[in-house]
Amino acid sequence: MQPLRVGLIGLGTVGSGVARVLTEHPERMTHRAGRVIDLVRVAVRDISKPREISLSADLLTDDPMAVAGDPNVDVVVELIGGQSPAKEVVVTALESGKDVVTANKALLCAEGAELFARARDLGRCIAFEAAIAGGIPVVHVLGQSLAGNQVTAIEAILNGTSNFILSEMLGRGESYGDAVRKAQALGYAEADPAMDVDGTDAAQKLCLLTQLAFGTRVTPEAFPLQGIDTLDLTDLQYADELGYAVKLLATAKLVDGQLEMHTQPTLIRHARPLAQVDGPYNMVALTGDAVGPTWLSGQGAGQMPTASAVLSDLIDVAIGRAHSTFSRLDLWDERPPIPVQPAEDIYRRYYLRFPVEDRPHVIADITAILGNHAISLASVIQHEAPELDDTTDTGTPIVPLVIMTHRTREGQIRDATAELNQLESIRQPWVCMPVSD
Ligand code: NAP
Numbered sequence: 001m002q003p004l005r006v007g008l009i010g011l012g013t014v015g016s017g018v019a020r021v022l023t024e025h026p027e028r029m030t031h032r033a034g035r036v037i038d039l040v041r042v043a044v045r046d047i048s049k050p051r052e053i054s055l056s057a058d059l060l061t062d063d064p065m066a067v068a069g070d071p072n073v074d075v076v077v078e079l080i081g082g083q084s085p086a087k088e089v090v091v092t093a094l095e096s097g098k099d100v101v102t103a104n105k106a107l108l109c110a111e112g113a114e115l116f117a118r119a120r121d122l123g124r125c126i127a128f129e130a131a132i133a134g135g136i137p138v139v140h141v142l143g144q145s146l147a148g149n150q151v152t153a154i155e156a157i158l159n160g161t162s163n164f165i166l167s168e169m170l171g172r173g174e175s176y177g178d179a180v181r182k183a184q185a186l187g188y189a190e191a192d193p194a195m196d197v198d199g200t201d202a203a204q205k206l207c208l209l210t211q212l213a214f215g216t217r218v219t220p221e222a223f224p225l226q227g228i229d230t231l232d233l234t235d236l237q238y239a240d241e242l243g244y245a246v247k248l249l250a251t252a253k254l255v256d257g258q259l260e261m262h263t264q265p266t267l268i269r270h271a272r273p274l275a276q277v278d279g280p281y282n283m284v285a286l287t288g289d290a291v292g293p294t295w296l297s298g299q300g301a302g303q304m305p306t307a308s309a310v311l312s313d314l315i316d317v318a319i320g321r322a323h324s325t326f327s328r329l330d331l332w333d334e335r336p337p338i339p340v341q342p343a344e345d346i347y348r349r350y351y352l353r354f355p356v357e358d359r360p361h362v363i364a365d366i367t368a369i370l371g372n373h374a375i376s377l378a379s380v381i382q383h384e385a386p387e388l389d390d391t392t393d394t395g396t397p398i399v400p401l402v403i404m405t406h407r408t409r410e411g412q413i414r415d416a417t418a419e420l421n422q423l424e425s426i427r428q429p430w431v432c433m434p435v436s437d
């Protein structure tokens, strides 16, 4: 068979990992693909930059469109990230008769509908295993292994950077800033790490999973979204004391014919598999109507785990499997969309922490407001104030009051919040986090 000629666009963290395997293990790739997979062109932004991988200088260009349109390239691997010029690269590659492999969840979440339809109309395919949960083969699992199921629930840890930061802060006592810098140095973070820590990256991946599992296109604006960037170590410690881990949890599940969706820091009981995922690892917990609960776990970020997913897509393109998978994935909006449940109807438990004045009637005032909104309390903790510490101008100590609620609607919590914010005894900011049982 003819070699599969690869044009690689982007030679950063992930691109270097892909190039390394293609150049250091060609026999492995040839064996698995049944033909030679040949790296013929590579586009970067700055040709003069020192690289961790040495490639022949005549492979390199700083013109990504030249690679996307090159008639001597069969498949384009887009690993530059972001929207532009990534979108133009993908469109040009498809229009030049090439298949595309990409890890770019930001692009697919924003422009997937147009790009997938364009690929289908042109008889090409887009393979994107690396765009969701790094090295975990969740696209293959949804498209092939669980294809006989209707997925009913997805609960997932989808951002390696956030999970790594949480583990570093609680497990090693690292500061938030140091943990972010470490995640960047290890190649887990996006070019703009704000996308990781504000929850955007996990929400984009959840939207792609929702499309694959439920055939419904959703954008991150449609559901509650919060990142780890506003978390306080105190809450990780309280959660731990209560028997929970805090994880950036992305959820999409069928509830009464609607999709309950959210991506937020969430308390998860220690005994659950999701609570035990540490460092840059991700987990996708899927429930299918036939298979039942299923857990997929592995490294969700980093050079070689992500390269692993790109390489499997390249092999799929080489043997023709990528086309059949692509044509059967639920990407075409053919099923009637499932409505997203309004946020105020979401029904779950909550963790609340109020910094309060340690004086008479404070707990009574707070619990009265919660009770008036039919919010039932599961537990209440108030530790004694440390002596000579954390006092107000008037000498009244401020202490944390931690409350776990029973299940309640988000709308009740919002209504109670408006009244709680009127209480002078509560210091801002107070904290409200959902609990997943
Ligand atoms: P990265 O380290 O920042 O690398 C980006 C590469 O693209 C660099 O080689 C850069 O060139 C090149 N580039 C950027 N703009 C370009 C342009 N206009 N023309 C030509 N080349 C350009 O990024 P990464 O971490 O490898 O991520 C790549 C993609 O994979 C992103 O979509 C990301 O979301 C996704 N992803 C990353 C991970 C991860 O763990 N890092 C995991 C899953 C998915 P220079 O080298 O010359 O600057």
Ligand code: HSE
Residues within 6 Å of the ligand: 131, 133, 134, 158, 159, 160, 161, 162, 188, 189, 190, 196, 201, 300, 301, 302
């Ligand atoms: N920045 C992403 C993360 C890379 O930390 O999960 C993997 O998509």
